Amino acid sequence: MSEETEGRRPNPVDLHVGGRVRMRRKLLGVSQEQLADSLGLTFQQVQKYERGANRVSASKLYEIAKTLQVPVSFFFDGLADPMDGSDGDEIGQQAERIVQEFLTTPEGLELAEVFPKIGRGRVRRQVLDLVRAMAEEAHRAESAAA
Structure with a gap:
């Protein structure tokens, strides 16, 4: 039984x-x-691995790394080093989580692929301003509905 099904x-x-x-x-x-x-x-097993509901064994993680063409260490990038005795850089970890959440959506992934192709910095800034304004409006609408 996974930890998730036990309510943890x-x-x-x-x-x-x-x-x-x-x-x-x-x-x-x-x-x-x-x-x-x-x-x-x-x-379904892959879904459970990706959600963290089930742990990936060492041998399976090795197979996943081989299939996805990355070193095994790739899956641990961004985690605090357990040998240095600290919890790591909280700001860096938060930034890593934000990027990870962004890239796991189809839209985020596509945006990350095409955004750098916008050659002019001024246009990239305008796109960012537009997205920021849309997010603020969505937040205001959610707050008003609550």
Whole structure:
């Protein structure tokens, strides 16, 4: 039985590793079904790994790294080093989470791919201002509805 079904929250390391699996899979344009097939799993198992609901064994993580063409260490990038005795850089970890959440959405991934192709900094700034204004408006509408 997974920790999630017992009402406990997934381990933060499992969440991080799963998020990195999802991000890399999406960057390569691989579906959960395709990854599952290459690993001899069901797509539901891949979903559970990506959500952090189930832990990925060392051997399975090795297979995932090979399939997604990254070193195993890729899945731990952004985690605090357990040997230095600190919790790491909280601001850096928060930034990593924001980027990860952004890149796990289809729209975020596409935007990340095409945004750098906008050659002029002024135009990129206008796009950012537009998105910021839209987000602020959505937040105001949500607050008014609550």
